[in-house]
Amino acid sequence: MEPQLLAPPPSSVALRRLLTAAWAAPLLAALACPSLGHQPPAANRPIGTVGDRELTAGDVERMVRKRTQGRPLASDQQRQARALAVRELVDESLLRAEIARRQIVVEPAEINERIAMISKDLAARRSSIDEFRSQIGLDVEDFRAQIEFDLAVPKLVVPLINAEVMQKVTAAHRRDYDGTRMRVSHIILRADAGSGDEPLPVLKARAERIRREILTGEMTFSQAAERHSAGPSWRRGGDIGFVPRHGLLAEEFTSQVFDLAKGELSPPIVTPFGVHLVTVTDIDEGTVTPDRFSTQLSKIAFQEVLADLLRQCQERTPVSLAPGVEIAESRSQSVPPAPPAP
Secondary structure (H helix, E strand, C coil), X not given: CCHHHCCCCCCHHHHXXXXXXXXXXXXXXXXXXXXXXXXXXXXXXXXXXXXXXXXXXXXXXXXXXXXXXXXXXXXXXXXXXXXXXXXXXXHHHHHHHHHHHCCCCCCHHHHHHHHHHHHHHHHHCCXXXXXXXXXXXXXXXXXXXXXXXXXXXXXXXXXXXXXXXXXXXXXXXXXXXXXXXXXXXXXXXXXXXXCXXXXXXXXXXXXXXXXXXXXXXXXXXXXXXXXXXXXXXXXXXXXEEEEECCCCCCHHHHHHHCCCCCCXXXXXXXXXXEEEEEEEEEEECCCCCHHHHHXXXXXXXXXXXXHHHHHHHHHHCCEEECCCXXXXXXXXXXXXXXXXXX
16 A cells, blocks of 8 residues: 555644543543442442452442443343443453553643533533532542543553554555445345244354355355345345445444455344345445544554553453353444444
8 A cells, every 4th residue: 555545643642632532431421320329238249350459240330320321221231231341340450550550640730621621511511520420429539530540541552553553554444434435235134024033043044054155156146145135136136236334324234344355255244134145346446535534543543552452451460250240342332323224
């Protein structure tokens, strides 16, 4: 790739300001949380350790309320939310230890400035710092410690984002933002009408069988679409035309489509609409230069460097969870409501 097409490494000061705001955003999301009030004895029940730090059931519940902004969840969502909360607690503990190890310093003036910004935001919502702290269950000391942590993480991560990292991120993600469009054909499998909800593993197994038949030449993708696809595009051999990376189709679909090379056949892709097999038949390359989407690339670089740092931290620090405690593989990013099915 030509060097002029790569995003330049960002200014560390500018990037730290940008990513500090992004990293700390979940704290402000807790504005809608109801007051936690008195925690029952079960809240002090240990659920695991990270190094010498103990995690409790109360920690998990506080993280769930912060993440969900106090909204009630269905039983299956509660399980997922708790697994994500455990992951965030483990990650936070690992990062706190790394911040201490590298002697990252956040000055009191920086904490005061951040609190002043939060106070201004709260005032616009007709609330106050005291109410806010009560809602998220933190006293003055713990609240300042949380702000200090939120300011320290970008100081830890941003210096690790160098030109080489930005080049790799640009090469991997430029098509996500440069206006590239992919011409896509797909096969979608859904439960047969009248048969009830067909289990997802069954649909995935069907998709794998169809995929093998295409790869071994028993039939073409177009023939497979005509025989098996439950979508109207079967009449065109599965062709749904050119699609952009964002805004038209479900994120679960396009995020994996844009990882494909022309002519490549995807593994089964699961979306809320069914199980898909996809192939890219043409690519209309985008013309937007990386300097126009450098903010998005910087945020991706931050998340990728942070994830790599957490992997290194976990190799050095023992993590132990009580039997039955579930933990998500990684932090989950919120996804907007899915657009119409392809």
